[in-house]
Amino acid sequence: MNKRVNPIKRSYLLLEEWFTVSFGADWNPLYHLGTLAIFFFWVVLISGLYLFIFFDTSIAGAYASVEYMTHEQWYAGGVMRSLHRYASDAAVVTILLHMFREFALDRYRGFRWWSWLTGVPTLWFVITVGITGYWLVWDELGLYVAVLSSQLMDSLPVMSGSMARDFLAGQLTDRLFTLMGFLHLLGQPILLVFAIWLHVNRLSHVGITAPRGLAVGSLLALLVLSLLAPATSHAPAELSKVPTVLHLDWFYLNVYPLLDKWPASQVWMLTTSVTLLLMIMPWLPPKKTGPAAEVHLDECNGCGQCAEDCPFDAISVQARSDDARWENEVVVNPAQCAACGICVGSCHSSNPFRHAKQTLETGIDMPQFPIEEVRARTDAALAGLSGDTRIMLFGCNNAADLEEFQSQDVAVLSLFCTGMIPPTLVEYAHRHGADGVFITGCRTGDCYYRLGNQWLDQRFKGRRKPALRQRAQRDRITVYRAAETDTAKLRRRLAEFQRDIAALKQEESAAKARQDREASDA
Amino acid sequence: MRKVLRYPLQALNYTLFMLLVWYFSAAPPYAQLQPDQAVITVAFSHAGERREECRQLSREELDKLPPNMRAPMDCPRERSPVMVQLLLDGKLLLEEVARAPGLYDDLGVDIYRSAKVPAGKHTLAVQMNDNVRVEGPTYTHEQTVTLEPAQLLVVDFNSETGSFIIQ
Numbered sequence: 001m002n003k004r005v006n007p008i009k010r011s012y013l014l015l016e017e018w019f020t021v022s023f024g025a026d027w028n029p030l031y032h033l034g035t036l037a038i039f040f041f042w043v044v045l046i047s048g049l050y051l052f053i054f055f056d057t058s059i060a061g062a063y064a065s066v067e068y069m070t071h072e073q074w075y076a077g078g079v080m081r082s083l084h085r086y087a088s089d090a091a092v093v094t095i096l097l098h099m100f101r102e103f104a105l106d107r108y109r110g111f112r113w114w115s116w117l118t119g120v121p122t123l124w125f126v127i128t129v130g131i132t133g134y135w136l137v138w139d140e141l142g143l144y145v146a147v148l149s150s151q152l153m154d155s156l157p158v159m160s161g162s163m164a165r166d167f168l169a170g171q172l173t174d175r176l177f178t179l180m181g182f183l184h185l186l187g188q189p190i191l192l193v194f195a196i197w198l199h200v201n202r203l204s205h206v207g208i209t210a211p212r213g214l215a216v217g218s219l220l221a222l223l224v225l226s227l228l229a230p231a232t233s234h235a236p237a238e239l240s241k242v243p244t245v246l247h248l249d250w251f252y253l254n255v256y257p258l259l260d261k262w263p264a265s266q267v268w269m270l271t272t273s274v275t276l277l278l279m280i281m282p283w284l285p286p287k288k289t290g291p292a293a294e295v296h297l298d299e300c301n302g303c304g305q306c307a308e309d310c311p312f313d314a315i316s317v318q319a320r321s322d323d324a325r326w327e328n329e330v331v332v333n334p335a336q337c338a339a340c341g342i343c344v345g346s347c348h349s350s351n352p353f354r355h356a357k358q359t360l361e362t363g364i365d366m367p368q369f370p371i372e373e374v375r376a377r378t379d380a381a382l383a384g385l386s387g388d389t390r391i392m393l394f395g396c397n398n399a400a401d402l403e404e405f406q407s408q409d410v411a412v413l414s415l416f417c418t419g420m421i422p423p424t425l426v427e428y429a430h431r432h433g434a435d436g437v438f439i440t441g442c443r444t445g446d447c448y449y450r451l452g453n454q455w456l457d458q459r460f461k462g463r464r465k466p467a468l469r470q471r472a473q474r475d476r477i478t479v480y481r482a483a484e485t486d487t488a489k490l491r492r493r494l495a496e497f498q499r500d501i502a503a504l505k506q507e508e509s510a511a512k513a514r515q516d517r518e519a520s521d522a
Numbered sequence: 523m524r525k526v527l528r529y530p531l532q533a534l535n536y537t538l539f540m541l542l543v544w545y546f547s548a549a550p551p552y553a554q555l556q557p558d559q560a561v562i563t564v565a566f567s568h569a570g571e572r573r574e575e576c577r578q579l580s581r582e583e584l585d586k587l588p589p590n591m592r593a594p595m596d597c598p599r600e601r602s603p604v605m606v607q608l609l610l611d612g613k614l615l616l617e618e619v620a621r622a623p624g625l626y627d628d629l630g631v632d633i634y635r636s637a638k639v640p641a642g643k644h645t646l647a648v649q650m651n652d653n654v655r656v657e658g659p660t661y662t663h664e665q666t667v668t669l670e671p672a673q674l675l676v677v678d679f680n681s682e683t684g685s686f687i688i689q
Contacts, residue, residue, distance in 0.1 A: 019535070021528075021531065022531035022532050022534075022535050023528065023531075023532055023535070024525070024528065029535075085547060086540070086543050086544070086547065089543045089546070089547045090539070090543050093539070093542065093543060144554065151634065154632070154634060160623075160629075161567070161632060162565065162567065162634050164565070164634045165565045165566075165567070165632070165634060168563065168565055168674075168676050168678075217532060217536055218536070220536075221536035221537075221539065221540050222540070224540070225540045225543065225544055229544050231547075239674075240673065240674055241672050241673060241674055242554070242555055242560070242561045242672050242673070242674045243554060243555070243672075244553065244554060244555040244556075244557060244559075244671075244672050245551050245552070245553050245554070246551065246552045246553075246554055247548040247549065247551050247552075248548070248551075248552045249546070249547050249548065250546045250547075250549075251543075251546055251547065257552055257554075260554065
């Protein structure tokens with residue numbers, strides 16, 4: 001039976017597949033939404049610095065300076081202004097897609113609650129930077145944004161006096177404008193950087209750079225758009241007039257038209273409620289994370305490989321607390337542990353060939369599925385095979401369901417993550433009756449636990465410890481990753497692998513027969 | 523898929539993405555005001571009258587107070603709410619009742635309310651009551667105004683002179 005996949009997730013996975021076809025897994029933009037958003041911020045920052053050189057931070061001069069850049073200096077200032085606007089908009093789109101992705105793939109609850117909780121206000125920080133940016137142009141839209149933002153602020157009980165009144169004819173001074181300039185250029189960006197830091201501070205190996213190809217492509221696309229449809233201003237702001245038709249940037253200013261219909265207090269209530277609802281989503285309902293990894297000090301030499309590999313920064317290395325001869329030991333922070341088991345795959349002691357003790361113990365293990373049980377279930381699965389081409393299929397609980405692949409030729413074992421597989425387990429399977437080992441799991445570039453796929457690949461290529469030994473039968477190992485909706489593809493790939501292994505076996509037995517003949521002839 | 527075949531697909535994806543960014547960065551247009559409309563905004567700061575009148579303390583009452591607190595007048599801090607009504611051509615256009623802010627309801631109120639009206643010639647009447655001890659308006663003003671389309675007409679109040687300013 002196929003695992004039931006909800007329609008949102010199914011649609012999302014389909015979209016993801018389309019982007020993999022277009023960009024390849026390494027450049028799939030849906031796998032790099034966070035880094036893409038940061039890339040767009042870089043474009044915003046650099047273009048913003050250029051604009052600041054020519055920008056006049058005064059009521060009288062702001063509009064004229066922006067107009068000068070847009071029209072007189074269209075080839076540089078105009079392009080920079082357009083890049084500034086479009087990159088800001090692209091950042092909002094990528095952030096919204098990023099949120100939707102985490103929601104659709106159910107990656108916002110459980111151990112991921114912190115990233116989600118801090119991510120929601122980060123979006124608001126981005127929006128407020130955009131709002132002050134529109135204010136600074138000081139055209140009709142800037143005036144509209146200024147007046148309505150002031151009304152929103154005035155409605156807060158903590159505010160004394162009326163900011164909105166400052167915008168009535170003759171009551172506005174350059175001081176407020178300078179303050180806005182300071183906020184947009186320095187205050188808000190610093191807050192935003194802090195918010196991003198908070199957002200990722202429970203993760204390790206955080207990527208903040210988008211893949212080069214994707215960055216170049218996005219920049220070129222922004223540049224083409226900037227040349228074809230340059231950003232322009234409305235008419236200059238006139239305090240005695242009310243703008244009639246406005247070309248709002250809906251990515252940033254979508255809340256403002258509501259102020260025409262509702263009092264500011266109700267708009268606050270709506271936005272605050274939506275924000276709070278989004279923030280508490282990880283607990284609606286909560287998702288249980290399995291028991292945290294446990295360290296077995298008598299098997300741990302404190303090498304720190306598990307701490308290096310942990311995707312959620314849940315393991316740290318500290319001075320030894322027992323009498324062992326090793327200098328260090330590792331400690332798990334249960335509050336941050338995702339129970340992915342990647343640390344088990346990282347541990348040199350997770351070697352199923354070890355027989356020193358009655359039970360197989362490793363330096364760091366998952367109490368709900370210890371390495372001893374992984375070995376026992378591998379043994380049992382292989383013992384149940386009766387076909388001619390015996391395949392051991394390892395997979396993970398967050399990708400294609402393996403149950404339906406179980407047959408007389410195929411033994412299956414699903415783990416928390418394929419990053420949990422110590423390379424020696426593959427050799428162990430070969431040694432204990434598997435003609436071939438097939439590893440599947442989350443799609444390439446999209447590991448549920450972030451880094452499991454990456455670490456497994458590096459271990460198999462010998463670039464990460466513990467590495468698959470040179471003498472391992474690499475021609476009998478394959479890795480093909482498949483999401484829950486990729487079952488048909490996985491079936492085809494598995495059948496191909498079975499044929500390859502059968503051919504390999506035939507070749508081997510023919511060679512053996514030849515050798516036997518030659519030996520008997522001799 | 524071969525890498526070279528991916529480029530047209532990537533170009534298509536970038537185009538779609540940029541079309542989305544471009545369109546919603548300035549469209550669809552939002553009509554805040556119809557072409558034949560203007561806006562009247564009532565905006566002023568004003569402290570309402572005290573809820574209770576100040577009272578002269580008697581000699582006996584003053585003697586009971588510490589010497590440094592013997593102010594001759596006892597003025598309760600609470601101020602009246604400020605009620606303002608705007609009538610356009612005799613019809614109520616907007617009404618606001620603002621309670622005095624502050625822990626003891628003793629501060630001045632800030633009023634900021636706007637209404638969209640048809641452009642053209644109108645009779646504009648403003649009425650305000652800032653004293654709970656007085657029935658009916660304490661300040662009134664009536665004026666004929668001619669509003670241009672998209673004009674912002676501000677109704678202000680000068681607390682010192684006790685008069686409305688319409689500009």
